[in-house]
Amino acid sequence: MMDSADVVVIGGGSIGCSVAYNLAKTGVENIVLVEKNFLASGATGRCAAGVRQQWGTRENCLVAKRSIELLKDLSVELDAELDFRQSGYLLIASNEEERDQLETNMELQNSLGIPTKELTLAEAEDLVPYLDTKDAKRAFFCGEDGHLDPFKTTFAYARAAERLGVEINTHTEVTDIVYKNGIEQVVTKRGSISTDLVVNATGPGTKYIGKILNLDHPVEPERHQILITEPLENMLGPMVISFQHNSYIQQVPHGGFIMGYGNPNEPHYVNYKHSWRFLDNMAKKAVQQLPVLEDVRVVRQWAGHYGISPDGQPILGTVPGYDGYYLACGCGKGFMFSPAIGEGMAKLITGKELSIPIEKMSIERFESGELISEPAVV
Numbered sequence: 266m267m268d269s270a271d272v273v274v275i276g277g278g279s280i281g282c283s284v285a286y287n288l289a290k291t292g293v294e295n296i297v298l299v300e301k302n303f304l305a306s307g308a309t310g311r312c313a314a315g316v317r318q319q320w321g322t323r324e325n326c327l328v329a330k331r332s333i334e335l336l337k338d339l340s341v342e343l344d345a346e347l348d349f350r351q352s353g354y355l356l357i358a359s360n361e362e363e364r365d366q367l368e369t370n371m372e373l374q375n376s377l378g379i380p381t382k383e384l385t386l387a388e389a390e391d392l393v394p395y396l397d398t399k400d401a402k403r404a405f406f407c408g409e410d411g412h413l414d415p416f417k418t419t420f421a422y423a424r425a426a427e428r429l430g431v432e433i434n435t436h437t438e439v440t441d442i443v444y445k446n447g448i449e450q451v452v453t454k455r456g457s458i459s460t461d462l463v464v465n466a467t468g469p470g471t472k473y474i475g476k477i478l479n480l481d482h483p484v485e486p487e488r489h490q491i492l493i494t495e496p497l498e499n500m501l502g503p504m505v506i507s508f509q510h511n512s513y514i515q516q517v518p519h520g521g522f523i524m525g526y527g528n529p530n531e532p533h534y535v536n537y538k539h540s541w542r543f544l545d546n547m548a549k550k551a552v553q554q555l556p557v558l559e560d561v562r563v564v565r566q567w568a569g570h571y572g573i574s575p576d577g578q579p580i581l582g583t584v585p586g587y588d589g590y591y592l593a594c595g596c597g598k599g600f601m602f603s604p605a606i607g608e609g610m611a612k613l614i615t616g617k618e619l620s621i622p623i624e625k626m627s628i629e630r631f632e633s634g635e636l637i638s639e640p641a642v643v
């Protein structure tokens with residue numbers, strides 16, 4: 266492992282690998298990425314592989330939109346198959362309040378160039394013939410949203426970064442950061458790296474890296490459980506999100522149906538346990554929405570964490586008073602943001618014109634109280 270670097274990226278999830286790749290692409294040299302387990306072993310490899318632009322804050326919409334723009338050519342750029350499919354996201358409103366919120370979100374999205382449409386229930390059934398709409402009031406659809414493989418994407422970023430000279434060290438846990446008048450050293454279980462610039466991209470682990478520097482980052486690990494069924498013939502195009510059920514269901518390219526939800530009222534701590542209660546509840550929610558799934562077998566279930574900030578938006582950029590320390594974290598649904606966040610962080614660090622509104626997503630908003638909460642996290 267290199268003992269000196271211009272930049273150390275901590276975290277080998279989709280965001281860390283995208284940041285490392287984009288920094289190298291921008292011309293930064295001597296980049297080291299350190300990951301305590303294997304690449305995509307955190308939230309990224311446990312996620313539902315959905316990418317959507319149907320958000321309710323301007324910042325999240327713009328980050329998601331930039332990611333979709335980048336994804337159109339990313340497979341060619343990284344020279345890897347990423348299974349990016351724009352099969353859409355169908356958001357179901359089950360009461361007036363949800364409908365009003367989704368209408369407001371759609372107006373915002375449309376004003377930013379995101380082509381979300383409001384559908385009648387008959388149109389939603391045309392799109393998803395097996396959908397039971399008896400509890401639904403209205404549906405909202407964006408055909409540019411869809412699916413992206415989290416493992417393939419993370420590994421593609423990592424391999425492309427390595428081709429540009431980035432050193433990637435897995436099974437290398439950061440245990441300390443030496444900070445005096447600025448960052449001096451990152452200490453890992455496999456040795457130390459002298460550096461003056463660190464990017465904390467540890468997702469749900471963000472708070473723990475912050476504690477090393479005596480900082481209390483407002484990023485909590487929120488457990489979400491998820492399952493996948495046996496593969497079936499292709500029958501569901503879009504990801505279906507229900508706010509009533511607080512859940513999502515998508516058929517992934519190999520045919521399995523992936524679905525899950527989290528309990529936002531659960532205490533926040535790292536807990537990889539998954540439960541029978543989730544299996545039972547999720548099965549009921551799924552069959553209520555897609556009765557065709559009644560006799561389908563579940564093959565696997567697991568848990569992971571959203572590393573979520575209090576307003577549900579990313580925390581990006583510098584930390585006042587801590588020279589050389591950058592955050593790229595805080596998003597509940599950060600896998601889909603990773604292309605834009607990687608590009609944005611690289612531009613910020615190298616002083617280039619920004620492609621996403623990073624200044625609005627700085628950690629300082631929690632001091633000033635300028636929070637605009639994301640209303641569309643599921």
Ligand SMILES: Cc1cc2nc3c(=O)[nH]c(=O)nc-3n(C[C@H](O)[C@H](O)[C@H](O)COP(=O)(O)OP(=O)(O)OC[C@H]3O[C@@H](n4cnc5c(N)ncnc54)[C@H](O)[C@@H]3O)c2cc1C
Pocket residue numbers: 275276277278279280281299300301302303304305306307308309310311312313314315316437438439440466467468469470474489490491525568569570571572593594596597598599600601602
């Ligand atoms: C069940 C579930 C479903 C989800 N569905 C979606 C979805 O459909 N779409 C979407 O966009 N997002 C989804 N998400 C959220 C998404 O997975 C995360 O927001 C995203 O993957 C975060 O990426 P990351 O790189 O920031 O974090 P991670 O992938 O968690 O990567 C952080 C890495 O840092 C490493 N690390 C931590 N501490 C240290 C240390 N001390 N030293 C070295 N390395 C360290 C970890 O091992 C980890 O690999 C879902 C999450 C879950 C749990």
